[in-house]
Amino acid sequence: MTAVEFEMTGPATGDLRRRSSRRWKEEGIKGMLFICALLSVAVTVGIVLVLSTETVLFFREVPIGDFLFGKVWAPLLAPKHFGVLPLLAGSFLIVIGAGAIGLPVGLATAIYLSEYAGGRTRTIAKPVLEILAGIPTVVYGYFALTFVTPLLRGVFPTTGVFNAASASIVVGIMILPMVASLCDDALRAVPASLRQGAYALGATPFEVSVRVVVPGALSGIVASFVLALSRAIGETMAVTIAAGATPKLTANPLESIQTMTAYIVQVSLGDTPTGTTEYYTIFAVGALLFVITLLANLLAIRILRRFREVYE
Amino acid sequence: MSGILAAPKNLRRRRTQSAVFRWLCLSLTWLCLVLLAVLLVHATREGLPWLDWQFLTDFPSRFPERAGIRSALMGTLWVIGFTALFSIPFGVAAAIYLEEYAERTRVSSMIEVSIANLAGVPSIVYGILGLALFVRWLALGRSVLAGALTLSLMVLPVIIISSREAMRAVPGSIRRASYALGATKWQTVRHHVLPAALPGILTGTILALSRAIGETAPLIMIGALTYVAFVPQGPMDAFTALPIQIFNWVSRPQEDFHALAAAAIVVLLAVLLLMNAVAVIIRIRTQGPRS
Numbered sequence: 001m002t003a004v005e006f007e008m009t010g011p012a013t014g015d016l017r018r019r020s021s022r023r024w025k026e027e028g029i030k031g032m033l034f035i036c037a038l039l040s041v042a043v044t045v046g047i048v049l050v051l052s053t054e055t056v057l058f059f060r061e062v063p064i065g066d067f068l069f070g071k072v073w074a075p076l077l078a079p080k081h082f083g084v085l086p087l088l089a090g091s092f093l094i095v096i097g098a099g100a101i102g103l104p105v106g107l108a109t110a111i112y113l114s115e116y117a118g119g120r121t122r123t124i125a126k127p128v129l130e131i132l133a134g135i136p137t138v139v140y141g142y143f144a145l146t147f148v149t150p151l152l153r154g155v156f157p158t159t160g161v162f163n164a165a166s167a168s169i170v171v172g173i174m175i176l177p178m179v180a181s182l183c184d185d186a187l188r189a190v191p192a193s194l195r196q197g198a199y200a201l202g203a204t205p206f207e208v209s210v211r212v213v214v215p216g217a218l219s220g221i222v223a224s225f226v227l228a229l230s231r232a233i234g235e236t237m238a239v240t241i242a243a244g245a246t247p248k249l250t251a252n253p254l255e256s257i258q259t260m261t262a263y264i265v266q267v268s269l270g271d272t273p274t275g276t277t278e279y280y281t282i283f284a285v286g287a288l289l290f291v292i293t294l295l296a297n298l299l300a301i302r303i304l305r306r307f308r309e310v311y312e
Numbered sequence: 313m314s315g316i317l318a319a320p321k322n323l324r325r326r327r328t329q330s331a332v333f334r335w336l337c338l339s340l341t342w343l344c345l346v347l348l349a350v351l352l353v354h355a356t357r358e359g360l361p362w363l364d365w366q367f368l369t370d371f372p373s374r375f376p377e378r379a380g381i382r383s384a385l386m387g388t389l390w391v392i393g394f395t396a397l398f399s400i401p402f403g404v405a406a407a408i409y410l411e412e413y414a415e416r417t418r419v420s421s422m423i424e425v426s427i428a429n430l431a432g433v434p435s436i437v438y439g440i441l442g443l444a445l446f447v448r449w450l451a452l453g454r455s456v457l458a459g460a461l462t463l464s465l466m467v468l469p470v471i472i473i474s475s476r477e478a479m480r481a482v483p484g485s486i487r488r489a490s491y492a493l494g495a496t497k498w499q500t501v502r503h504h505v506l507p508a509a510l511p512g513i514l515t516g517t518i519l520a521l522s523r524a525i526g527e528t529a530p531l532i533m534i535g536a537l538t539y540v541a542f543v544p545q546g547p548m549d550a551f552t553a554l555p556i557q558i559f560n561w562v563s564r565p566q567e568d569f570h571a572l573a574a575a576a577i578v579v580l581l582a583v584l585l586l587m588n589a590v591a592v593i594i595r596i597r598t599q600g601p602r603s
Contacts, residue, residue, distance in 0.1 A: 022496060029498045030413055036405035037414070037423050040472065043465050044426040047437060050444040105340050112337035121341075127592070128345050134519070134584060136526025138555045139355070139577050142562050146570055147354050173347055180344070202320075206330035227432065234434025236529040237555075241562050261436050261529070268443070268533050286440045290433065297432040 051290055054283035061277045067284060073247040073263075075281050076270075082281065084288060086247040090164070090257040091233050091289075094243065097168025097253055098175055098232040103225055105172075106179025113180070114187040115209050133177035141241030144170040149242065156254055162244030165253035170238050175228040182227065186220025187213055191311045219307040223300040230296035234289060236261040260285050355581070359574030367575055371541040372557065376568035381576050384557035386543040387456070387536075388525060391553055394460030395467065395524050400517055402464075403471030407513075410472070411479040412501050431469040438466040439533025447534050454535035457547040462530050467520040474516020478509040511598035515591045522587040526580065528555035554580045 059067070062082045070083015113125055148166040153159045159166075190213050198208045214221065244256030245266055258266075264282050272278045362376075370380025406423075414420040442462030452458040482505050490500040506513075531553055540552040554576060561573035 026496050026498050030409075033405050033409035033413060036402045037409040037420075039402055040406060040430055040468060041423055041426045043441075043468070044430060046445060047433065047441050050441055051437075054444065105343060108337045108340040109344060112334075112341045116334055116337065117341070125341055125344070128348055131585070131588065132344060132348050134522060134526075134588060135351070136528065136555055136580065136584070138526070138528045138558050138562070139351075139581065142558065142570075142573055142577060143351050143354065145562060146358065146574075147350070176344065204326045204330035206333040207326070209333070230432060231434075234436065236434070236436045237559065241559070261434065264436055264440070265529065265532055268439075268535065274448070282440060283444075286437055290437050293432060293434055293437075294429060297429055300432075301428065 047290065051283055051287040054280055055287045058277065058280035058284040061280070062284075071249060073258075075278050076267075076272075080277075082277075084260075084285065086249050087258060087260045087263050087285065088288075089249050090243070090247065091259040091261070093164045093251070093253060093257060094168050094171055094235070094239055094259055095229050095232045097165060098171035098235075099225075099229055101169060101172025102175040102179055102228060102232070106176045106224075106228070107183050107221065109176070109180040110183030110187055111209055111214070113184050115205065115213060129177040129180055132173070133181075135174075137174065137235060137237040138241070140170040140174055141238040144238055144242035152254070159254045160244065160256045162242060162246075162256040163254050164243050164257045167239045167241075167243035168253060170242065171232050171235050174235065174238065175232050178231060179224050179228045182224035183217070183221050186217035186224065189220065189311070190216040216311075219303055222307075223303045226296050226300040226303065230293045230300070233296075234261065234293050236265060240265045260289050264289075352581070355574045355577045358571050359576070359578045362571050362575040363578055367572075368579070372552075372560075376566070376572055379572055381554065381557055381579065383540045383543055384552050384554045384576070385579070387540065387551035387556075388553045390456045390544050390547075390551060391459045391463065391531075392521060392525055394456060394547060395463040396517075396521055398460060398464035399467050399471055399520070403468050403517075403520075404475050404513060406468075407472045407475035407479060408501055408506075411476045412497070412505065427469045427472055431473065434529075435466055435527055436529040436533060438462055439530035441465065442530055442534045453548070454550050455548045456544050456551045458534050459531050459536055459551065459553070460547075462534050463524045463527060466527065466530060467524050470520040470523065471517055474520065475509070475513045478512025478516065479505055481512060482508045511594050515595050518587050518591040518594075522584050522591075525587075526555055526584060528553075528559055531556055532559070554583075 067082050067084050069085065070081060071085050072081035072083050073086045074081045109125070109129075113122060117125065144166045148169050149159070149161065149163065152163065152166055194212055194216060195208050198212045203211070239259045240262040243259060243262060245258050245262060246256040247258040247263065248255070250257065264285055267278065267282050367380045368385065369382050370378060371382050372384070373379040410420065410423065414423075439462060442458060442465070446452045446458040446461050447454060450458075452461075486504050486508060487500055490504045495503070536550075536552055536556050540550060542549075544551045558573045558576045558580065561569040561576065564570075
């Protein structure tokens, strides 16, 4: 078919036939595009199916209560224990540390960019944030192990070679650009008239930012926090490289720990035979991780829908 | 300021508070720049002495001075090539459907929700899916193809989301003008919407693929090998990739291997910066004439 079709000659019979074949082609293309769009649903279904079927096989051998509430994780050594709490605690230790660094710094950066910065600062800061966001996680892992950890050991001599603190710090740096850019979007969506109104009442820039703009953008800010923490919990390489491989229940960030993600990597690096209980642990831990991040993502979407201030 | 009106008593304190807050935000913003600089300088300083032609053309080795990234570099090229091949057509097609064709039905809102959720799924979960689906079920083994398919699924939501944004930015008047001339829906999309959205689609796709290049966890899951002394000859061959090689070297205790990792990081970051630069250039060049 040619690209340009002007039907100036009126409805001759050949034209009608061409029209009907054209219609079939149109419908065919639409159908193919629809199938491509359905692929994403298939991927979601695939993830859920794979994780659930293999996890069911795991729970046939290990009671679900032992898995969720057991306090010892030692699946590769005899006597075997399959209590996931130490891995969960490790993941949350990282999330807390990363959140303590990434969230405030990210929000402060966003406030500066949207409320104070001129065009020049934005043109420098925005690409810097984009590059920080694009650096691969394995690079952050290298940075944690060879730069942050020696620094920490200089300050706290009891720090282990592998420790949760240095992994938390780099994961915090990793989520920072995401928080900054999402919060920036949210803050900029607050109409200028609100700021002007506050200034007219004699508020200082600090009061305008913290008492007017930030509350006005709160839903976007909280949603970005939730998304960032969900990213932090799924982070894999930095924690595998820097945080160690010692699953334990501890709140001391200077010790070596293991996260859920790091455990999954550890098993897949070794040669655990397919079909053994150890092999199924990958899927059980992966399913737990998936459920946690899924809930966080749904929560973020909900916060955005529910508590959004609609400005006209 | 006017001296006639009496200033509020607490004005000085509030002004100080405001100035302190401004400086705090400013310095935290600069902290991002400093962190990026420290990271880049640290990796470059450690890695640069090892970075030479021989490093790019040699295979990995037990001896640091003889080790190179040839197989990793070639493996990355193979995997990313196939990832682009799979993910771009499907991603753009899905975006066209959702942006141009889809009516507000149950099915299309289901697709939307699942894309939004897939974008937030940790990359390692895609690795688990790839392991079960491609390596075991389709019996592709630990091949380039299995790796590329896994990464394709991972970048698919990113490509869909950015392509949709690009198409949404195409003014509706262009579509209506095309319909007015008697063009069908597909002709309108094919000849008017897609060309106009192409720069945006390209930018988003390049950024998505650059994310896939640095991705390590899914490839480890599907069993990309950590020691490979050959270049893959076809899609069914075993492979390694740059981030895997970096991970392998970082996890060794010897200092020399850490330096090798740094050198490989410099190469990886150079590739990524190059891709980002291309994306930025496309964005700037096409932003000019509009509006």
